[in-house]
Amino acid sequence: MIRVLVVHETRLVRSGLAALLQDEEEIDAIAACWTSAPGKAASFRPQVCVVDGDCAGSVQAAGYPGGPGCELLVLASACRPGTLRRAVAAKARGFVDKDAPPARLRHAINLVAKGQRYVDHTLTLDFLQAADMPLTARELSVLQLAAGGASVPEIARELHLSSGTVRNYMAAINRKTGARNRVDAIRISQGAGWV
Amino acid sequence: MIRVLVVHETRLVRSGLAALLQDEEEIDAIAACWTSAPGKAASFRPQVCVVDGDCAGSVQAAGYPGGPGCELLVLASACRPGTLRRAVAAKARGFVDKDAPPARLRHAINLVAKGQRYVDHTLTLDFLQAADMPLTARELSVLQLAAGGASVPEIARELHLSSGTVRNYMAAINRKTGARNRVDAIRISQGAGWV
Numbered sequence A, B: 001m002i003r004v005l006v007v008h009e010t011r012l013v014r015s016g017l018a019a020l021l022q023d024e025e026e027i028d029a030i031a032a033c034w035t036s037a038p039g040k041a042a043s044f045r046p047q048v049c050v051v052d053g054d055c056a057g058s059v060q061a062a063g064y065p066g067g068p069g070c071e072l073l074v075l076a077s078a079c080r081p082g083t084l085r086r087a088v089a090a091k092a093r094g095f096v097d098k099d100a101p102p103a104r105l106r107h108a109i110n111l112v113a114k115g116q117r118y119v120d121h122t123l124t125l126d127f128l129q130a131a132d133m134p135l136t137a138r139e140l141s142v143l144q145l146a147a148g149g150a151s152v153p154e155i156a157r158e159l160h161l162s163s164g165t166v167r168n169y170m171a172a173i174n175r176k177t178g179a180r181n182r183v184d185a186i187r188i189s190q191g192a193g194w195v
Helices: A011-022 A037-044 A056-062 A081-089 A102-113 A121-130 A137-147 A152-159 A163-177 A182-192 B011-022 B037-044 B056-062 B081-089 B102-113 B121-130 B137-147 B152-159 B163-177 B182-192
Strands: A002-007 A027-032 A048-052 A071-076 A094-097 B002-007 B027-032 B048-052 B071-076 B094-097
Touching: A002 A011, A002 A037, A002 A102, A011 A027, A011 A048, A011 A102, A011 B011, A011 B102, A027 A037, A048 A102, A071 A081, A071 A102, A081 A121, A081 A182, A094 A102, A094 A121, A102 B011, A137 A152, A137 A163, A137 A182, A137 B182, A152 A163, A163 A182, A182 B137, A182 B182, B002 B011, B002 B037, B002 B102, B011 B027, B011 B048, B011 B102, B027 B037, B048 B102, B071 B081, B071 B102, B081 B121, B081 B182, B094 B102, B094 B121, B137 B152, B137 B163, B137 B182, B152 B163, B163 B182
Parallel strands: A002 A027, A002 A048, A048 A071, A071 A094, B002 B027, B002 B048, B048 B071, B071 B094
Antiparallel strands: none
């Protein structure tokens, strides 16, 4: 039996994913939210932790769960290279498309539990894009504050920059993401999972 | 047996929800994406259709699936009154919080299949807000175009308005949503499910 911990912020979704895996006789699956995951992992001792990689906020706040000896398998949406980038940085071993058939997720869990890697073929192109992240760390900070509704002077104050410098960063962000304006840059970057 | 069709745009999520319901001996559940839902509904003849109400784009494009005699049960996130508003307009009978325990979803399906209503108690406050939609249809059109990255002149051209009028609409939108600026208004309105 492979012990699997499913982590997702929405209860019906994580319960559903666990029910889907439990169908298989080889898998014992339980579910947890991001907050309760570390506690559950400590007692359940999962061999594989399946997480929704698109919960960027939760990942940033809590990090990826699962202790030593637990392999990370990330569920990712296609066309969101930012998600893959975070997952790679967290040393994930498995990458499964959220739109994959359930059998593929089970197959990936089996491989990852044995210490092997699994990358869904439908995510290959996104991996190429993930390697080619267009924005610098500084530009990302500016964009993240802008996405939260901060004005240029507010961003400048927060990052100890001049308003002119923030405007230069915003112009660079627009150019690099191919955006028409600030709203468009936020939309494109959120869609790609960069912020 | 109650025949249930689960509709969600993500395959692993809809398969998981169907697996969760299938556990119960009283429910026969199958899953479909928004595109294939009408076809599956025609052959499976579901008594209850369970849909993710937050897929605003899919709902707008395809409408809610399920034919005559099929009751609509909408899964909704808390704090998204816009989702509830769309669901009410589509004559949904059941409203279940996505963060509810699975047993509550099954209970709601049982009631809705009998033609009764079910409203999750955790969504009560959101219903009050849903009744009090702050934006007019025209303001929503402006906001939707802005959220897509359109500039003021572009929005003006699209809606056959002057740029000054569009700016007036944007100012009214900011005031009504309590936003600091355009980006903030989009963020707040998307969070509430209005756009």
